[in-house]
Amino acid sequence: MTVYAGDPGVILVDHPLVQHKLTIMRKKETSTLGFRRLLGEIAMLLAYEVLRDVPTELVEIETPIKTCMMPQLAGKKLCLVSVLRAGDGLLSGMLDILPAARVGHVGLYRDPATLQAVEYFLKLPRDIDERMAIVLDPMLATGNSAVAAVNKVKQAGCSSIKFVSLLSAPEGIATLRKAHPDVTVYTAAVDECLNDHGYIVPGLGDAGDRLFGTK
Numbered sequence: 423m424t425v426y427a428g429d430p431g432v433i434l435v436d437h438p439l440v441q442h443k444l445t446i447m448r449k450k451e452t453s454t455l456g457f458r459r460l461l462g463e464i465a466m467l468l469a470y471e472v473l474r475d476v477p478t479e480l481v482e483i484e485t486p487i488k489t490c491m492m493p494q495l496a497g498k499k500l501c502l503v504s505v506l507r508a509g510d511g512l513l514s515g516m517l518d519i520l521p522a523a524r525v526g527h528v529g530l531y532r533d534p535a536t537l538q539a540v541e542y543f544l545k546l547p548r549d550i551d552e553r554m555a556i557v558l559d560p561m562l563a564t565g566n567s568a569v570a571a572v573n574k575v576k577q578a579g580c581s582s583i584k585f586v587s588l589l590s591a592p593e594g595i596a597t598l599r600k601a602h603p604d605v606t607v608y609t610a611a612v613d614e615c616l617n618d619h620g621y622i623v624p625g626l627g628d629a630g631d632r633l634f635g636t637k
């Protein structure tokens with residue numbers, strides 16, 4: 423885990439296991455099944471890093487041997503927010519290790535001509551203002567979708583937000599950090615740039631289509 427470009431608000435999860443799995447996901451011959459499975463696996467590894475600084479508190483428990491004080495998670499409860507569609511690939515892996523987390527959905531698609539995010543669905547837990555939100559979208563390209571998703575979570579009253587992506591472009595990181603400097607970004611890789619259609623280069627293609635087999 424390292425800080426990206428000297429910005430402590432951008433955490434690069436550069437663990438070799440994550441990098442290895444991401445390389446397989448990038449390959450154009452990787453199947454829908456493989457892509458989906460790997461995204462779920464990487465999601466668990468990302469969750470491990472995202473939750474590294476959550477507070478714990480000591481509670482009294484009894485083991486079969488003796489009574490003792492041991493740590494458990496404390497503080498704000500979690501809400502995972504999936505940016506549809508591709509965010510659901512990260513969501514399923516995160517729920518494997520955080521099965522009690524609340525879940526919200528923000529439905530967004532990118533207009534291919536303007537690259538602006540268009541909202542088509544929104545459902546967030548009513549008490550999200552009392553929770554820490556972890557917004558999930560594997561691709562951070564122009565950053566327009568990420569900014570729109572975080573806007574919605576903030577409008578719902580949430581003030582503690584992290585953003586998790588699998589793969590980012592430098593442009594997307596800059597846009598999200600400028601719009602929401604209080605939101606820490608976690609990503610497994612930062613690629614070279616965007617192409618003329620707003621796709622990450624070299625990237626992995628369209629994450630939603632690869633995850634659901636829609637192309």
Ligand SMILES: O=P(O)(O)OC[C@H]1O[C@H](OP(=O)(O)OP(=O)(O)O)[C@H](O)[C@@H]1O
Pocket residue numbers: 505506507508509530531532533537539559560561562563564565566567568594620628629630631
């Ligand atoms: O940073 P941006 O330039 O906004 O691009 C990133 C967005 O593009 C993809 O969604 P897409 O619009 O393809 O929708 P989908 O997940 O339904 O395929 C991706 O999952 C992000 O939400």
Ligand SMILES: O=c1cc[nH]c(=O)[nH]1
Pocket residue numbers: 561563620621622623625626627628629630
């Ligand atoms: O490269 C990209 C950019 C946006 N959305 C994707 O799914 N892939």
Ligand SMILES: [Mg+2]
Pocket residue numbers: 628629630631
């Ligand atoms: Mg897509």
